[in-house]
Amino acid sequence: MTELAKKRRAVSQVTAEDVARVLGVSQSTISRAFTASASIAEDTKRRVLKTANALGYRPNVIARSLITRRTNIVAVVMDNLTDPCNALFLDALSQRIQNCSCQTLLFIPAAGQDVEDILPTLLQYQVDAIVITSATLSSTMARTCALRETPVVLFNRYVPGLDIHAVSCDNEAGGRLVAEFLIKTSHVRPAYVSGLPDATTNIDRKRGFISRLDELGVTSWLIEEGGDYGHEAGYAAAKRLVGRRDRPDAIFFASDIMAFGGIEALREIGLRIPEDVSVIGFDDVPMAAWPSHGLTTIRQPVKEMAGEAIALVGLGSLESASPEPRTSFIPGTLVERTSTIDRRR
Amino acid sequence: MTELAKKRRAVSQVTAEDVARVLGVSQSTISRAFTASASIAEDTKRRVLKTANALGYRPNVIARSLITRRTNIVAVVMDNLTDPCNALFLDALSQRIQNCSCQTLLFIPAAGQDVEDILPTLLQYQVDAIVITSATLSSTMARTCALRETPVVLFNRYVPGLDIHAVSCDNEAGGRLVAEFLIKTSHVRPAYVSGLPDATTNIDRKRGFISRLDELGVTSWLIEEGGDYGHEAGYAAAKRLVGRRDRPDAIFFASDIMAFGGIEALREIGLRIPEDVSVIGFDDVPMAAWPSHGLTTIRQPVKEMAGEAIALVGLGSLESASPEPRTSFIPGTLVERTSTIDRRR
DNA sequence: TTGAAAGCGCTACCAG
DNA sequence: CTGGTAGCGCTTTCAA
Numbered sequence A, B: 001m002t003e004l005a006k007k008r009r010a011v012s013q014v015t016a017e018d019v020a021r022v023l024g025v026s027q028s029t030i031s032r033a034f035t036a037s038a039s040i041a042e043d044t045k046r047r048v049l050k051t052a053n054a055l056g057y058r059p060n061v062i063a064r065s066l067i068t069r070r071t072n073i074v075a076v077v078m079d080n081l082t083d084p085c086n087a088l089f090l091d092a093l094s095q096r097i098q099n100c101s102c103q104t105l106l107f108i109p110a111a112g113q114d115v116e117d118i119l120p121t122l123l124q125y126q127v128d129a130i131v132i133t134s135a136t137l138s139s140t141m142a143r144t145c146a147l148r149e150t151p152v153v154l155f156n157r158y159v160p161g162l163d164i165h166a167v168s169c170d171n172e173a174g175g176r177l178v179a180e181f182l183i184k185t186s187h188v189r190p191a192y193v194s195g196l197p198d199a200t201t202n203i204d205r206k207r208g209f210i211s212r213l214d215e216l217g218v219t220s221w222l223i224e225e226g227g228d229y230g231h232e233a234g235y236a237a238a239k240r241l242v243g244r245r246d247r248p249d250a251i252f253f254a255s256d257i258m259a260f261g262g263i264e265a266l267r268e269i270g271l272r273i274p275e276d277v278s279v280i281g282f283d284d285v286p287m288a289a290w291p292s293h294g295l296t297t298i299r300q301p302v303k304e305m306a307g308e309a310i311a312l313v314g315l316g317s318l319e320s321a322s323p324e325p326r327t328s329f330i331p332g333t334l335v336e337r338t339s340t341i342d343r344r345r
Numbered sequence C: 001t002t003g004a005a006a007g008c009g010c011t012a013c014c015a016g
Numbered sequence D: 001c002t003g004g005t006a007g008c009g010c011t012t013t014c015a016a
Helices: A003-011 A016-023 A027-033 A042-056 A061-068 A083-100 A114-123 A141-147 A171-184 A198-216 A232-242 A256-269 A304-311 B005-009 B016-023 B027-033 B044-053 B061-068 B084-099 B115-124 B139-148 B171-184 B200-215 B231-242 B256-269 B302-313
Strands: A073-078 A104-107 A129-132 A154-155 A165-169 A190-194 A222-227 A250-253 A278-283 A296-297 A327-330 A333-335 B071-079 B103-107 B129-132 B151-157 B165-169 B190-194 B222-225 B251-255 B278-283 B296-299 B326-331 B332-335
Touching: A003 B278, A016 A027, A016 A042, A016 B326, A027 A042, A027 A256, A042 A141, A042 B222, A042 B231, A042 B326, A061 B044, A061 B084, A073 A083, A073 A114, A083 A104, A083 A278, A083 A304, A083 B061, A083 B084, A083 B103, A104 B005, A104 B084, A104 B171, A154 A327, A165 A171, A165 A304, A171 A190, A171 A250, A171 A296, A171 B027, A171 B151, A190 A198, A222 A232, A232 A250, A232 A256, A250 A256, A256 B084, A278 B084, A304 A327, B016 B027, B016 B044, B044 B071, B044 B084, B071 B084, B071 B115, B084 B256, B084 B278, B084 B302, B103 B115, B115 B139, B129 B222, B165 B171, B165 B302, B171 B200, B171 B278, B171 B296, B171 B326, B171 B332, B190 B231, B222 B231, B251 B256, B256 B278, B256 B296, B302 B326
Parallel strands: A073 A104, A073 A129, A129 A154, A154 A165, A165 A327, A190 A222, A190 A250, A250 A278, A278 A296, B071 B103, B071 B129, B129 B151, B151 B165, B165 B326, B190 B222, B190 B251, B251 B278, B278 B296
Antiparallel strands: A104 B103, A296 A333, B296 B332
């Protein structure tokens, strides 16, 4: 033991042993008082709890986890907290995790570092489950986790071929909702501004949108590549889009943040929203509700998604991590605000 | 050992013992190979690392922490991730924490739950340090932590009387910067819209602003109470403010988010920014840079603040948590954008 | 219901 | 430099 450790021990930590000595009982008894399932006399338990409290004793969950093999820690891997949408996710996830008497251990990959590099470190912490909201997982790594029986769930993304849990908003259905809404409100020339080209979120939103337009007999839609999900991307794409002769009368942006950029571009040009162009986003971040945006958008069911993710890794009910990997798609809802209009009126 | 534990053990975890057996060395040797300071033959170390890797062995940091009394876990208590400013803080803090080979354990108080309720749980995790960005700490709790030698630092807040580390932006200096800037650019009737009345952030920004105006001989300033730091609050306060006969020619909002609300209100009324009214915020959240806002604001030195917080709790350099409690104020900088104008021109 | 004892996986000391 | 040994604080058998 180092000097530091000795000193710490001396000053600080009250152990079960200490409580036992004071009460003249065995250390096991102290342990039992803090284990719900253990058999202990009601009276003994009360006495233990009382003096434990007086001495400031609380079980060391780290030591406990060595035996129980449960740390009550869930790892969340997330790459960009600055994105309001991610902040929403993390918030919902931690709440749910805390509801299961666990805590969130956060892993933010440094620039140029990917999940693969982080996973070994992460596993050293013996976490009970892993939620990955950034990037995805190689099948090798998935296997490593499976071998250790550490359940993993991808959040807001999925990999069709991979044997791993995943939870995502039903982005395709969301895209379809938008298509229906725009056609119902008599738009004739809708456009989609795409986000990160390879993200399933982007691909599915786009596919749902286009396929539903198709089903409804609309063929004159436009596609504009944003490049990423950012404000700049939305701004630039909107500028390009309205520069065309066949200007769209409605633009569906792959994310709210892009839509905000788009709104800015449109206003700069002098176009009115929604009179000249309707704008729709995706996510429903808090800012979408601000009157200046009044953004019609698809609300991601963040709480339900978080709940489902935690359920899949079997946190709520001990031991019941769903054995066969499942991908859950949770439907979002369209929130109508002032950035869209019914063109018949 | 429960059935679950047994099963897990059987399938998953490779221990130092396993590696030792394969190599025909002692388990201590395996441990040494993973301890930088331990003395071990270069060749032995290489062999250990190689087969450890082949077997998929990595030291169990939880077990290690039982002896070393360092978990390499830092608790961060934060109440509202949805606030972009908090997201910025958490992002910076985790980065810094990870740079010290530690990880962030997140604690989000549930509604109606305060830090006091959380602290016991938190301490059970034997974290190496605690960063509190929500609320503050009673002196009792501060003493509990001191007794356990778990360093604590308040972030973005401080309590003058309390014997505890704290890091904050120099909000007073920030307020003074704003006052100077507005007067230098020939504003004659500045206003301050306050945030949460009792927050040190709000009080200090206001005091700095007013006192510097005073020093500069300006006496015709206005104060409007926002009530909190939100968008709505800024919106409502701005409406009240410009409804007055003696309308201000510049408004300093206690936060960027409030300023966005204010901008919205002003535009709604038909006032131009900055021609009719200059607007200044505080924080410099990413949205402030969006052209639609172009918000002149005080940038909080988030990275420096995070660095200082981590330094104060002595994470970088083992054992060197600053013994006497210190409050660090880090100066912010004024970022000039398009929401303000020089009125002489 | 309780106490004694055996570890969980690891580090840190003590001999050699 | 290496192996043996004694724990870290706790849970969980096994007897009593």
